[in-house]
Amino acid sequence: MAKKQLTELLRQEGLSITSPRLNVLAILDQSDGPLSVENIVEHSTTQIPLSTVYRVVADLLDAKIVRTFSSPDKKLLVELTRSTSGHHHHLYCQSCEKVFDIDLDTKMERLIENVIKDVSDSHGMRVYDHSFEIYGTCDRGGHHLKSDQD
Amino acid sequence: MAKKQLTELLRQEGLSITSPRLNVLAILDQSDGPLSVENIVEHSTTQIPLSTVYRVVADLLDAKIVRTFSSPDKKLLVELTRSTSGHHHHLYCQSCEKVFDIDLDTKMERLIENVIKDVSDSHGMRVYDHSFEIYGTCDRGGHHLKSDQD
DNA sequence: TAAATATTAAGAATCATTATCATTTATTGA
């Protein structure tokens, strides 16, 4: 996506145009999946403090330009809202520490909605979100895991 | 559950019998749902440091006496393995900060297994776990619910 | 019971994240 479009994204939400914001947006835009704050810093060609990234991400989240969630090791992950269509779920690779978006087919999504309705009715709760996550390893010979056998 | 049984639980796994371990087990046993480490300390009649609870929980986890997972605000939650049957999922209440176990029916579990197989096949990954979580509020005006025993 | 071993308590260290604040940058309007 062109820099002009990223600028427009900020403008539409009433956020001022600053280089850290454009920088973070460009990095997220170029990524094929969600990134951690640390990842964003690593991908940046210019120096950018973690604190700035956290603040920028919080602002973009308020403006609903990005969506955030947590990895299994409790780190903040970020992705552009517009890069994915509607609700989606995640696949985490333990060995390469990557995250992938997964899309469920309509039938499955509808089944999940039914389950949510049943559960929320029986518990008398108003549901605002749900998540479905899969954890695995990608079995690439290169990386070896820390041994944690039992 | 009687203290004797909790003792036996530790013995069976080759863990030595200590009062912090029995204490934590008793608290988890009396709870109707998963507890955070902080919750465990709050429920304890005797003084017990957070660090001790973390260590005890880690030992119990190694021995598979407890299961752990994270709340939306990234805190460690703990529950007795034996208190739930097989794989299960969670419902988080944002307003009262409680967690409930939810059980899916067999059909739904099987559908989820199918989805996992599709996703893992297409990504070439070996899947070791999955989670399905629902987030909601219980509409009690932001007040806390009952606390059984303090 | 005594020696050997494992566990605890207390606090320091660490990791991710958030807050503070002086300085810099963006926006506004003459």
Place this chain on the structure above:
DNA sequence: TCAATAAATGATAATGATTCTTAATATTTA
């Protein structure tokens, strides 16, 4: 355009959750 004003940044301190360290204590073993 250019200063005035408002907002955002960068460096660093503070925080909250969790882990680590170590001397002291409890548990297990012989």
